[in-house]
Amino acid sequence: MTRLPRADAVRNRRLLLAAAADEFAERGLGASVADIARRAGVGKGTVFRHFATKDDLIAAILVDRMADLSERGEGLLDAGDAGDALYEFLTAAAEQRRERDLSFLAEASESMPEVARARDRLLKAIDALVARAAEQGAVRSDITGTDVLLLMCAPVYVAEAVPGAAPDLWRRYLAIIFDGLRPEAAHPLPAEAPRL
């Protein structure tokens, strides 16, 4: 059998992921591996022992976050009102991103299979939430889970552009965007729904 990982290695990996998430959130993509290592209280070499490249580290962070969101979405699937459940899910997604904006990490780790797998799971949960909401007439029936996955990020993105904004400004834009998903649509949807 393969040996179990050493206890200190497990601990350091966790410290590294947490430190990296904080550092990226504060300094953006340009945060240096050396700073991350220092923040985790670890040597720079240790970072590269756990994650072959900076991009691998980024991917690992993203996978963790998407897994958290997936769990949340799956837990909301048996809620009574499907519209409320969807709204609540979108709120949770916005809150996660609000706490630490790591959206810029996505482009650095496109095309990593582990990230793709995590995103597929997330999309599956959202698909189910949207389908139920559409059945119950809470949202228009021509939007897809992918639409919602994409729009999910918009409220915080929009609110972030305001320098000294109230911390819950994103709620304002979530309300507006969710209103745009209602069944009584004024505008037909141009362009086909995207896939993935």
Place this chain on the structure above:
Amino acid sequence: MTRLPRADAVRNRRLLLAAAADEFAERGLGASVADIARRAGVGKGTVFRHFATKDDLIAAILVDRMADLSERGEGLLDAGDAGDALYEFLTAAAEQRRERDLSFLAEASESMPEVARARDRLLKAIDALVARAAEQGAVRSDITGTDVLLLMCAPVYVAEAVPGAAPDLWRRYLAIIFDGLRPEAAHPLPAEAPRL
């Protein structure tokens, strides 16, 4: 009197701005000054003669773009249907950004007074468009020009996240978001409207 700038200097400045916009659009914020100079057919030193720092160059690009949009918005102020005018303006804004996404330049040049001035002019035009649309009942009356300035960027932002997307996918999200602005609101707006 102060001397007029030399003809070649004027030409090079224009070449530089165009080359820089292209280069940034293709390579992101990390595009190097050396590459921009090469693309403009000019020495690296010339870049710094025209723009003291990389950030000054970025600011100049942004000012140009915002001025273009402002002009467009101001021209739409005497259109018959204010709702259509607003929709058309948002379409123009999305198209500009779709052609070349330079959104990431904004954070590099926050707090530059020239950029602030250009943005103020743009905001003024949007305020007027939104006020007219609200008067005519095309949009809900509790949204502000600032809201629209912020939301304006969302459709392209959202559509960009899809790798091989149709080039006009953003129209889909513009339709959804514009629907969210209609007067028949389902959700009250949480959080106050932001300023600036």
Place this chain on the structure above:
DNA sequence: CACTAAACGGACCGGGCGGTCAACTTGCTA
């Protein structure tokens, strides 16, 4: 407790970046 493979640390390397500068060229003016 002794031994070893796994894990760690940080000096080190090559490369690319933003920005400077002094020698050179050129458009404008009188």
Place this chain on the structure above:
DNA sequence: TAGCAAGTTGACCGCCCGGTCCGTTTAGTG
């Protein structure tokens, strides 16, 4: 057309980054 300020150029500087490497430390094992 002569003269010069304005403009151009690319080699150069110092810095910091991602990634490597090897001597040292340490957690688990029998």
